[in-house]
Amino acid sequence: MKAIISKKYGSPETLELKEIARPGLKENEVLVKVHAASINYGNIVLLRGKPYVARLAFGITKPKFLIPGGDMAGIVEAIGEKVTEFRIGDEVYGDLSGSGWGTFAEYVAVSDQAIAHKPSNLSFEEAAAVPMAATTALQAIRDKGRIGTGQKVLIQGASGGVGTFAMQIAKAYGAEVTAVVSTRNVEIAKDIGVDHIIDYKKDNLANLNQLYDVIVGVNGSQTISTYKHILKPNGIFVHVGGSSSQMYKTMFIGSWVSLFGKKKFVNFMQKPSKKDLVFLKEIIEAGKVKPVIDSSYPLCEVSKALKYFEEGHSRGKVVITIH
Structure with a gap:
């Protein structure tokens, strides 16, 4: 072969x-x-x-x-x-x-x-x-983010492999989803049908007035203080990918913030799961994810x-x- x-x-x-x-x-x-x-x-x-x-x-x-x-x-x-x-x-x-x-x-x-x-x-x-990208999105949103119906979710880096699945899976769980993308990727978020779109080339997340229950950093490029600013009091930031420096900041600075407050910052690594593959098959065949x-x-x-x-x-x- x-x-x-x-x-x-x-x-x-x-x-x-x-x-x-x-x-x-x-x-x-x-x-x-x-x-x-x-x-x-x-x-x-x-x-x-x-x-x-x-x-x-x-x-x-x-x-x-x-x-x-x-x-x-x-x-x-x-x-x-x-x-x-x-x-x-x-x-x-x-x-x-x-x-x-x-x-x-x-x-x-x-x-x-x-x-x-x-x-x-x-x-x-x-x-x-x-398999890998959708399972990553699923475990980050469901297991680490503990998503619930009606919650406000922000997906940073929403146009990549994990991000496109994260938008759809969050919607499938009944969340109100905001996608953060560049100008060239706005149409992808529109096609998926998210509730709100932020073009990071034009809008600064630090200036947002909206607060979120869950932030998924698929490509987390913002500072910990910015994410803390836009998280709800009991909100959760899940670092999935991005630069190594962002990972270490979440690991150390984020852990310190989590220790002394209600807002939580967690790093996440996907684990292969047959059970999750079966679940993804079901929601894909139901037309909720593509x-x-x-x-x-x-x-x-x-x-x-x-x-x-x-x-x-x-x-x-x-x-x-x-x-």
């Missing part, structure tokens, strides 16, 4: 497209013929080995996972003898970031606990865009796709087509 191989940390140019043997199959695994994968921030961390603390999980001196790629959608090709939930020919999708990665390849062997049946109303390319695709690249152009993703201008998800 063809696969993208990562032998050392570095730029996208370090990746190689090679012909290798198909993976073997364990008794609790499923062999999936991958039709599409997608790119997330975790792919950049795995590629470059930065921040360096990530190397504790990914390999100290070189990548522990030879084939990168976390999200995927495809068709079951074979099943291990202890697998009962899936059959050959089933359409599935999943997030393999917690179980060996490996989706930038024509085939992948994966635990049956890392995948779920694919939403029936999505193409393989659309389904591959869902992935936004920015662009699509073939497997042989993964390096080019990663370069584009790193520029930070993608609107929605960047997808890799394989079969």
